[in-house]
Amino acid sequence: MIAAKEHFPQLTPAEYLDWEEQQELRHEYLNGEVYAMTGGTMNHSQIAGNFITLLNIHLRSSGCRVLNADAKVQIAESNDYVYPDVSVTCDERDKTATKFISHPCLIVEVLSPSTAAYDRRDKFNFYRRSDSLQDYVLVDTQKIEIDIYSKNDRGRWEILSYVAGDIIELKSIDLTFSIDRVFEDIIFDSEPEIQTDT
DSSP, X not given: OEEEEOOOXXXXXXXXXXXXXXXXXXXXXXXXXXXXXXXXXXXXXXXXXXHHHHHHHHHTTXXXXXXXXXXXXXXXXXXXXXXXXXXXXXXXXXXXXSSEESOOSEEXXXXXXXXXXXXXXXXXXXXTTOTTXXXXXXXXXXXXXXXXXXXXXXXXXXXXEEETTOEEEETTTTEEEEGGGTTTTOOOTTSOOOXXXX
């Protein structure tokens, strides 16, 4: 999803949380500024849904929570709040959370051309503050491609890129799967439309 800055009143973090509960649309809160979330494409929605299905099947009865784009994540050591497309927490401190989670182990952002640079740079810099985060996944919507930033045993972030036919490993939740499962039933804009005889 895309965050767009609008003319909102200045809110404290507590005011934002109370105000946000009353809103029909979602809003992120960064550095004291409120940003409205706008809609994504059909591919964006379906890819996120495919990823959530994959995670839910794997994590059923594990005690972990798989959350969609309606769930806020608090940026570590801050009063900033964002809405990733998909997040997973297995942390006991998030078990009873009702307004937001603070200790994700996995975050997935589904990219769009207008947000890709922001998700790769600025959002990753926010997310990586969290000691609990182990995998940050960026999924393309225009081709079969996924980039994963993973924290290694030394606490350093490494990036791995995957394309069609590759097998992906998410160490944060001990899951291995084919990249093609994320892109099941996706129709890319570059593909020609199928014509039928009438």
